[in-house]
Amino acid sequence: MSGEHTGEVVGALVGPDRVRGSRPALVIRDPATDEVIARVASLERAESGRAIDHAAAALGPWRARTAMDRASCLDRLAALMRRDKERLALLMTREQGKPLAEARGEIEYAVSFLDWASLEGRRLGGEVIPASVPGKRLLALRQPVGVCAIITPWNFPSAMITRKIGPALACGCTVVVKPAEQTPLSALAIGELALEAGIPPGVVNIVTGAPAEVAAPFFEHPAVRKVSFTGSTEVGRVLMAQASGRVLRVSLELGGHAPFIVFDDADLEAAARGACACKFRNAGQACISANRFLVQRRVATEFSGRLAMLMGDLRAGRGSEPGVSIGPLIDDHALAKVEAHVEDARARGGRVVRGGTRLALRGLADRFYAPTLIEGATSDMRMWQEETFGPVAPVRVFEHESEAVALANDTEYGLAAYAFTRDAARAWRVAEGLEYGIVGVNDALPSTAQAPFGGMKQSGLGREGGHWVMDEYTELKYVCWGG
Numbered sequence: 431m432s433g434e435h436t437g438e439v440v441g442a443l444v445g446p447d448r449v450r451g452s453r454p455a456l457v458i459r460d461p462a463t464d465e466v467i468a469r470v471a472s473l474e475r476a477e478s479g480r481a482i483d484h485a486a487a488a489l490g491p492w493r494a495r496t497a498m499d500r501a502s503c504l505d506r507l508a509a510l511m512r513r514d515k516e517r518l519a520l521l522m523t524r525e526q527g528k529p530l531a532e533a534r535g536e537i538e539y540a541v542s543f544l545d546w547a548s549l550e551g552r553r554l555g556g557e558v559i560p561a562s563v564p565g566k567r568l569l570a571l572r573q574p575v576g577v578c579a580i581i582t583p584w585n586f587p588s589a590m591i592t593r594k595i596g597p598a599l600a601c602g603c604t605v606v607v608k609p610a611e612q613t614p615l616s617a618l619a620i621g622e623l624a625l626e627a628g629i630p631p632g633v634v635n636i637v638t639g640a641p642a643e644v645a646a647p648f649f650e651h652p653a654v655r656k657v658s659f660t661g662s663t664e665v666g667r668v669l670m671a672q673a674s675g676r677v678l679r680v681s682l683e684l685g686g687h688a689p690f691i692v693f694d695d696a697d698l699e700a701a702a703r704g705a706c707a708c709k710f711r712n713a714g715q716a717c718i719s720a721n722r723f724l725v726q727r728r729v730a731t732e733f734s735g736r737l738a739m740l741m742g743d744l745r746a747g748r749g750s751e752p753g754v755s756i757g758p759l760i761d762d763h764a765l766a767k768v769e770a771h772v773e774d775a776r777a778r779g780g781r782v783v784r785g786g787t788r789l790a791l792r793g794l795a796d797r798f799y800a801p802t803l804i805e806g807a808t809s810d811m812r813m814w815q816e817e818t819f820g821p822v823a824p825v826r827v828f829e830h831e832s833e834a835v836a837l838a839n840d841t842e843y844g845l846a847a848y849a850f851t852r853d854a855a856r857a858w859r860v861a862e863g864l865e866y867g868i869v870g871v872n873d874a875l876p877s878t879a880q881a882p883f884g885g886m887k888q889s890g891l892g893r894e895g896g897h898w899v900m901d902e903y904t905e906l907k908y909v910c911w912g913g
């Protein structure tokens with residue numbers, strides 16, 4: 431991608447054009463060092479609107495292609511992302527900060543959504559429904575929704591895009607993608623590879639800049655039929671209200687506040703390892719990251735001890751350095767929030783048994799926070815109510831199963847939850863009782879392309895993954911044929 435490291439502005443992808451934007455460029459910094467790594471176009475409304483024009487113009491020819499042909503395009507994009515895995519992973523680590531091993535993992539995860547969408551697209555069909563009147567034919571057809579506006583967050587800068595554009599393209603939609611301001615480079619790299627894969631200009635547009643300019647046309651332009659958003663619940667509510675103006679279809683993948691329940695019959699080593707992976711991946715900046723640990727009294731001390739020991743092996747640093755498992759927080763605002771949550775927990779009687787402080791790492795930005803374990807968590811703590819989005823594990827002891835489920839459900843969120851137990855009957859009861867879209871039973875890494883991913887309550891609307899995601903990008907049309 432031209433522009434990286436050179437001071438030249440990296441253009442947004444608007445149809446066949448690289449648009450440098452009329453507003454002052456976004457300055458992209460490595461969150462681990464504060465080093466400027468690129469300057470990226472910041473578009474104004476009209477420029478973003480033109481991307482929608484291109485998506486609208488590309489829609490007819492794209493939807494007219496066969497599903498097999500569209501799927502082949504996705505296969506080629508997947509192959510190119512695999513070819514460029516190392517470059518894409520390094521780019522992600524630089525703009526987002528996550529350890530390189532995690533960035534590589536995210537590229538593989540991102541590609542898996544393209545692979546899956548290609549397969550689902552090939553077999554996406556309608557239905558013939560038995561009629562109640564002789565001679566009539568009742569058909570349910572699936573047709574592409576149309577131009578989709580896609581808004582994505584910084585914490586998974588590639589996977590959150592392919593999880594949407596894979597199925598959207600497979601269904602015959604065209605897209606305009608607005609990535610987060612902190613991580614536009616991964617998005618632009620995917621857009622460039624889409625062109626290299628032979629996906630026609632205009633099918634995938636990447637618009638960069640501030641939401642007030644770039645996203646505003648998504649809700650005004652008559653060609654847009656759907657908004658698919660991944661990000662915070664707070665912004666999701668705003669977008670849902672905006673979408674009502676034109677009765678746009680919406681898919682919302684929003685925030686989470688995952689409970690992680692450990693029963694006294696659990697395999698404690700497996701639970702502690704799962705907890706460590708689930709909590710500290712991406713420095714805790716994941717929507718399905720465990721936010722509240724509920725541990726049954728008999729095993730509470732042992733579980734905390736095992737988790738603390740595993741936390742001792744985590745090494746913070748620049749993501750590109752070998753052996754680093756904790757990168758920086760994305761920005762100063764994120765660091766301030768983590769610090770405020772920990773101070774609030776201390777003030778409310780929480781015991782910090784490990785961490786609890788920012789880390790001063792030689793030559794690196796002041797944006798790293800120590801993996802932190804807090805015992806004695808209570809419902810009135812901010813971290814028990816809000817997403818901390820950092821490497822902090824609050825632990826609370828419970829006595830009974832029903833108490834654990836009630837505490838777990840005591841939140842407006844309903845994205846992911848985890849339960850560790852060896853009792854199969856209890857596992858079923860708890861999985862059914864948890865008001866969450868995703869439940870990991872004795873498993874802390876449940877996300878995969880073939881399974882439905884999404885939240886209940888204020889964690890969202892709709893599902894991504896599996897065959898269910900195709901519903902998000904197709905309209906069901908009923909044709910009644912009188913003969």
Ligand code: NAP
Binds near residue numbers: 608639661717889
């Ligand atoms: P965010 O602040 O909601 O931003 C997400 C995206 O929305 C960014 O591209 C942002 O653009 C854009 N945006 C912000 N305000 C907007 C507005 N008024 N109109 C249109 N677009 C707007 O979330 P974030 O901090 O990037 O990401 C973290 C959040 O995402 C957490 O809550 C996390 O749980 C959630 N998340 C959910 C899932 C899931 O699958 N459920 C996955 C990952 C993350 P700018 O960057 O330009 O502000």
